[in-house]
Amino acid sequence: MSLRETAARRAVRRAFGAEAGWLQPVVARALPGISLVLATSLGAAALGLAPPWLTKQLIDKGLVAGDAQALWLYAGAMFAVGLVALGSSVVNSLLHLRFSAAMLADLRGRMLGAVLGQSSARPSPQVGEVMARLDGDTAEIQRFAFDGLLAAGGSVFRLVGGAAMLFALEWRLALLATAATPLNLVFLAWARPRTQTRAEEVRASRGALSSWLVETVAGLPTLRVLGAEGARAKDLEPLQAGQIALLIRQRRWLELTGAVPQVVTAAVRSAVLVAGGLMVIAGTWPLGSLIAFIAYLGMMTGPLQNLLGLYHAQAQAKVALARLSAFANKHAAEPGGRAPAPGPGALRFVAARGRDGRHLPADLMIRAGQKVLLDGPSGIGKSTLVALAARLAAPAAGARVFLDGEDVAGLDPVALRRAVAVVPQAAMLFHGTLAENLRLADPGASDTALWQALEDTGLADMLRQRGQGLALPITEAGRNLSGGERQRIAITRALLLPFRVLVLDETLSEVDAPAAAAILSAILARHPDRTILVIAHAGPARALAFDQVVTLTADPALRSSRGEAPNQRENARENAV
The missing domain is CATH 1.20.1560.10 (ABC transporter type 1, transmembrane domain)
Known part of the structure; x- marks a missing residue:
């Protein structure tokens, strides 16, 4: 010293x-x-x-x-x-x-x-x-x-x-x-x-x-x-x-x-x-x-x-x-760890559930390159479950998630989140230019790489029409853009990451159906070997050719004081309608 x-x-x-x-x-x-x-x-x-x-x-x-x-x-x-x-x-x-x-x-x-x-x-x-x-x-x-x-x-x-x-x-x-x-x-x-x-x-x-x-x-x-x-x-x-x-x-x-x-x-x-x-x-x-x-x-x-x-x-x-x-x-502080070893993007969930999850613990194997739909009623814990793969949520006792055979609990969180890219429904943008927002994912990305990702999300033509290109100004939280534009920019940003797994969590909920279908097709064509997890209650995202459809089931042990299981009243209303 x-x-x-x-x-x-x-x-x-x-x-x-x-x-x-x-x-x-x-x-x-x-x-x-x-x-x-x-x-x-x-x-x-x-x-x-x-x-x-x-x-x-x-x-x-x-x-x-x-x-x-x-x-x-x-x-x-x-x-x-x-x-x-x-x-x-x-x-x-x-x-x-x-x-x-x-x-x-x-x-x-x-x-x-x-x-x-x-x-x-x-x-x-x-x-x-x-x-x-x-x-x-x-x-x-x-x-x-x-x-x-x-x-x-x-x-x-x-x-x-x-x-x-x-x-x-x-x-x-x-x-x-x-x-x-x-x-x-x-x-x-x-x-x-x-x-x-x-x-x-x-x-x-x-x-x-x-x-x-x-x-x-x-x-x-x-x-x-x-x-x-x-x-x-x-x-x-x-x-x-x-x-x-x-x-x-x-x-x-x-x-x-x-x-x-x-x-x-x-x-x-x-x-x-x-x-x-x-x-x-x-x-x-x-x-x-x-x-x-x-x-x-x-x-x-x-x-x-x-x-x-x-x-x-x-x-x-x-x-x-x-x-x-x-x-x-x-x-x-966030616990550190080693960088993930190279791998194709396989995920395994063992007795997995978020700390506040309301579903039965999930045992799930997702092979590399598979396209998976995670389904279940609102509020049951779908978003939290996929967030466990990137260490973005607190796991319940005994829950474990493995990326290409490595327990994510022992991996460096920053490196892990670049390998497991999560795009949430609420897209957060920052005051600055479009290029500055996109380069948060890859500070060294060339303009060509940015334009390629923008082509995949259908934003390139819109930017050319506006005449501002990558210099498009973005106000605080992206309030000068529509909800669909914010979501598309968030997807574009995620595509710049070196991801093995891409999680789309209600990411296209504010994008019109034809545009959403085109974006999904472009992503699948550009990244055919990547693992993709989708959470969507409606829209073109549910129409993909999924390798697996996983439906989370409410845990009957987690009941309310009125003796009702989670989402029971919601399901009853949906069935009545």
Whole structure:
């Protein structure tokens, strides 16, 4: 382990505890920048110690002694120190922005990777809650990890330097000045758990509000169809009112915890001022020394408050850390594995059923190159069953799926999903161009390859007529396209994968029958040796010449509280019609 990694490990453990090990690489990469900013900050702090001493010299050796030459000398020195301090402050600010922003970007990238790598066996979190964590919680961690280290280092330096100057000026008053520290520590130790509780409440509230907003914006077309925009908007008021109440409660508490140490510090400072003033009146202490002492005491107030504040800020940062750790924890990640060995695309399902499947466990052998229709009533678990082959769903206990003789549970999920291409009914497209969406499947695909796949899905002629070709703009979620166009683009994208097995899960449900039949014929002609699984309740997809038709049957052991098997009432209605 390198020196930088060791330092990062110690810093993370002291700031957040042993459970924050996932944060160590981020901090290690940020340490050089933090060190540089800290060095410039300490340089500025060292310069900041000079003005009070120069002021003392100007008063005692210039004004009081009546020495004009000394007056000019120390006044000039103060001006020069001020210019240098100003320049170093500007440099420090720019460096701070550069390296703190880089750390935040690194942390967000790390967290986005963790979110994208979440195991399919875990429940999917709400989008708004994920966004709140990627945005707000990462910023909270970055501020504490970056600024906290800087504040701690700079504050300790200023306190040590200031304390040394205080004791050099008058050790008895210096002892009096330090009396506020233990009192403040006792109070903040009492207040810290309450600070953490209030931070948890506010973070949870922000996540709930963010989720509501994301869901509302995503569901705008549905709200418009129902004419329910106003009704939905009314639900925002209680959410915002609750968040505002929590924010006010937290702010009151933070103001209290900030005010108490300030009052204690002010009382001690007043006592120092009176005691020092009496010494000046008695002629036992120079006036310049008292002024310098008060200046150094004032300079130490900020660093002391920073250190005490870090103690409280750590409680809030730990709340954010716990929320991020839910994603970053290694147990939440998708289990890895080896790349699948080359094979023709045979599948075997053994006692297979999704965790929420309602059908009898399936024992099924699909030979390479076969065309299979998976049938059964809605909601029984057909989509989940085929998703098991690509590790896109959580299996029930004892369920196993094999691709060309290899248990998919031990295979690398990314490589597996390129071998078993699943095209769901709801096609998800991303803001950008058509080419960018297609190249998600094959970043190195040539334009010729893209056009060939578009020919197979019947989109090539449409694109030529529009005159935009592969540069066709696609808005968020592909809302500028029809449902059938989105489905065809999703199929096109899947055809660019090096798949052995192609799963079409209600993929052509929004494509007209002649076009759907043409697409299926093109796929079969282009990939005659590939294994194809089809789920379709209606349309041309059910008319293919299948090698197998597998019908899932409801498990009678999984009955509702009314004694009905899954889909029993639905089947009864269908039979009645």
